[in-house]
Amino acid sequence: MRRQKKNAFWIALAAPGIIWLVLLFIVPFYAVLAIAMGKLDQLFESPVAVWNPFAWSSENVIDVSRDLVGSAAFAGPIVVRTVVYVAIASLLCLLIGYPAAYFVARFSGRRKGLFLILLIAPFWISYMMRMLAWISLLQTNGIANKALSWFGIAPVNWLGGHAATVILGLVYGYIPYLILVLYAGLDRIDPALIEAGRDLGLGRARTFVRITLPLSKQPILTALLITVLPMIGDYYTNQLLSGAASTSMIGNLIQGQLGTPGLEGQGAVLSLLLLLVLLIPMIYYVIATNRSSKAAA
Amino acid sequence: MTAPSVSEQTPPQQTQPEARTQSRWNPRNPWRHPWFLEGFTWLYLIWSLVPIAIAVLFSFNKGKSQSVWQGFSWRWYFKDPVNSVLHNPQLHAAVIQTVRLSVLTTVIAVPLGVAFALGINRWRGPIPSTFNFLMILSFVIPELIFGVAMFFVFTELFTSVHLGTTAEVLALVTWNVSWPAIIVQARLVGLGRHYEEAAADLGANRLTAMRRVMLPLLAPAIFASAVLVFSGVIDDFVIVDLLSSNSGNTPMSVIIYSTQHGGNGGPALNALGTIMLVMSFIIAIIGYIGYRFMTRGERGSRIDALTTIAGGEG
Numbered sequence: 001m002r003r004q005k006k007n008a009f010w011i012a013l014a015a016p017g018i019i020w021l022v023l024l025f026i027v028p029f030y031a032v033l034a035i036a037m038g039k040l041d042q043l044f045e046s047p048v049a050v051w052n053p054f055a056w057s058s059e060n061v062i063d064v065s066r067d068l069v070g071s072a073a074f075a076g077p078i079v080v081r082t083v084v085y086v087a088i089a090s091l092l093c094l095l096i097g098y099p100a101a102y103f104v105a106r107f108s109g110r111r112k113g114l115f116l117i118l119l120i121a122p123f124w125i126s127y128m129m130r131m132l133a134w135i136s137l138l139q140t141n142g143i144a145n146k147a148l149s150w151f152g153i154a155p156v157n158w159l160g161g162h163a164a165t166v167i168l169g170l171v172y173g174y175i176p177y178l179i180l181v182l183y184a185g186l187d188r189i190d191p192a193l194i195e196a197g198r199d200l201g202l203g204r205a206r207t208f209v210r211i212t213l214p215l216s217k218q219p220i221l222t223a224l225l226i227t228v229l230p231m232i233g234d235y236y237t238n239q240l241l242s243g244a245a246s247t248s249m250i251g252n253l254i255q256g257q258l259g260t261p262g263l264e265g266q267g268a269v270l271s272l273l274l275l276l277v278l279l280i281p282m283i284y285y286v287i288a289t290n291r292s293s294k295a296a297a
Numbered sequence: 298m299t300a301p302s303v304s305e306q307t308p309p310q311q312t313q314p315e316a317r318t319q320s321r322w323n324p325r326n327p328w329r330h331p332w333f334l335e336g337f338t339w340l341y342l343i344w345s346l347v348p349i350a351i352a353v354l355f356s357f358n359k360g361k362s363q364s365v366w367q368g369f370s371w372r373w374y375f376k377d378p379v380n381s382v383l384h385n386p387q388l389h390a391a392v393i394q395t396v397r398l399s400v401l402t403t404v405i406a407v408p409l410g411v412a413f414a415l416g417i418n419r420w421r422g423p424i425p426s427t428f429n430f431l432m433i434l435s436f437v438i439p440e441l442i443f444g445v446a447m448f449f450v451f452t453e454l455f456t457s458v459h460l461g462t463t464a465e466v467l468a469l470v471t472w473n474v475s476w477p478a479i480i481v482q483a484r485l486v487g488l489g490r491h492y493e494e495a496a497a498d499l500g501a502n503r504l505t506a507m508r509r510v511m512l513p514l515l516a517p518a519i520f521a522s523a524v525l526v527f528s529g530v531i532d533d534f535v536i537v538d539l540l541s542s543n544s545g546n547t548p549m550s551v552i553i554y555s556t557q558h559g560g561n562g563g564p565a566l567n568a569l570g571t572i573m574l575v576m577s578f579i580i581a582i583i584g585y586i587g588y589r590f591m592t593r594g595e596r597g598s599r600i601d602a603l604t605t606i607a608g609g610e611g
Contacts (some may be wrong), residue, residue: 007420009503009536014416016475017409018428024471025435030445031454050455056462100341100465103334118342120607124577126347128553129570133352135557136363143351143364179436180607223436232437236534239558251441258448258539267392278439286433 023126025106026275029275036060036268045261047268060265064273067266073271074234075253082249085163086231089170093227095219101182102212106191113125119183122176131240136167138241161244185218185219199218226283229278250274314323320443324559353574363564365572373568387544387552392572395548397462397601398537402469407523409470410477411515415507417478418485430481436475440535458541468536473529476608477522484518517591524584525608528577549573585594 034049037056041048067075082085095229113283122130136146138158145155190214197207235251250270257267356374361365369387370376422532430556435443447468450460460463492514496506512519534550536594541547545553548574553566582608592602 007422010416010420010425012416013412014425014428015421017413017416017432020409020471020474021428021431021435024447024450024467024570025431028450031450032446035449035453045463049449049457092372096341099334102336103331107331113603114598115338116603118346122345122349122402122601123607124528124581126553126570126573126577127534128548128550129352129574130349131350132553132557132570134564134565136352136355137348141364146364162301169594172345184604186502224525229437231440233441233535235441236538236554240554243558254441255539256447258445266447267445268449270373271442275442278442282434282437285437286430289433 022041023038032268032272035265036115036272040265041108042261047264060269063175064269071102078248078253079250081247082232083252085167085170085247085249086228089167089174089231090178090224091229092171093175094224097175097179097182098220101179101186101218104182105186106194116183119176119179123180128175128236130173131169135189135240138165138234146154159241159243161242161246163247165241166238166247169241170231170234173234173237174231177230178223179226181223182216182219185222186216187214204237222288225281229282232274232278311592322514332401338391349574351566353571355453356564356571358564361563362569373564374572377565379429380563381564382565383570385565387556388565388569390544391547391552392531394462394546395531395550395573397549398465398469398533400526402473402530403523403527403534405466406474406526407477407519410474410517410522411481413474414478414481414485418482429478432475432478436479440472444468444539447471447536451540460540461546464540465546468540469530469533472533472536473526476525480522480525481515481518481593482517494573498580517588520587520591521584524570524580524587524606528580528584531573531577531580550568564607 010277013216031049032053036046037053037058037060038050039048039057039059040046064075067073068079069076092246100119104112104119108115136142139145140155140157140159142158144158149155193215194207194211197211202210232249233251235249235255238247238252254267254270257263257270356362357369357371359370359372373381375381378384382392408595413428417429417432440508447464448460450461451464451467458467461534463580483566492510496510497503505536515591532550533548534554537548540550541551544552549569553569556566588602588606589599
């Protein structure tokens, strides 16, 4: 009895948040499902949501599966391209971000505050502003081409649909998040362990491989997840830095379908499929976060 | 974004006395300074910050060029009677909309998230852990997938909420409520239950203990999460892009995107971006100073305050 009364207070506190999550997080995903399994109003080319699971139609799912596999599949290559771009971009993020985060966490000494401010600064600068910066640098008559012309290299139309430009944009856009998470993880490694490795006669490289790297496995995984997940849903970097169909990614496909009459239902199916694929890494992230916050307490 | 907002450790000592006797350059000195790593870090920082500095610089350019400097001017901010941020109605409205969305979202999301964190943390059972799981899930779900769900729920189910400011605020609150919920919970775990029990022993009922003891102790975490929500909304793009319906409810990020994408980019957009940047930096500085002030009696350092305000250890 007393236990119940005790709980009532906490339930009352949590209730508004729970109701909010039900109405604006769970219900919306049911709405996507109802659209995905719904029909198409042929006259108005608008989607018709089917709320009753027993009346669900597989129209949209069949359409999407035809797009993904088979002879007329135009979406298949887009999916492959997304995976390739995201893999290259996140790997580059890690290769650039790890040394920087490692240096600031371990060797920056008294200048740590300064380095951290500089590392964190991009986090506070709007993503669009950062893309804008590269657009002006990469214009045909922009600074990048001017610099190249000193070396006698002809101007390149960087913004005309180059995979390299899109990948550069993704790396530039998401690396601050990776560095921040990596820094927080690497900073927690006890320096005594690394010193012990040195004292026992390991060289710099071997200390790193045998001690630091294994200890940074968890931060690397979470940092990669925090960059890969939003990268997969990115459509704006691509649109701004290329805009060409030859570089479009899954995000562009979904966003395009939302704005096209008659294709909204397929957009719903695709975004649910994407959610399904990403659910495993997402759940992994949640569990890892829970574990490390329990360990810290 | 993993551990409690205030780390209890003092920063590790980096100086090794015996290293001073050996040269910092001697390759056989195991404690020598990693010059290569430091150089690499500086190169990264230059690559990451110089493009933005150039973009800010060219927002003050007298002419239209984004690569040739033609002299300093405030033309693109307020001097130009047609194309400046002040006089172009679209750009002007975008600044106001961004501020409006940030204020409304912060005012709703922070109390909602704090109450959620307190309730979920103390209420035991499968229901609270399920919803806590859901809350963290909403933190990592790709924004496009979330945005698609929001788009459909407001166009097909809650149709009385038309696309526009109301829909934007509702979606932004849902997207950002996880900041206070996660950060306050981390702080609660760090605090333990002693303070509450002491208050109860001294005769405080639960509401009084909450108001007089817990809320002051949680104030730094609540403040940090408010800063993160506010700046998160300034920077948000996907949700507002999918849910805005006309230029009256389109914030700065979307205007920059759609104008640039439509081929009408120019220094006025750089000016708009610079205004966003200044807004975010002001919030960051207020956040840093405020957080330092609130945690002045604690063992946390400057560094902790910096990473907390950036959401690094939320």
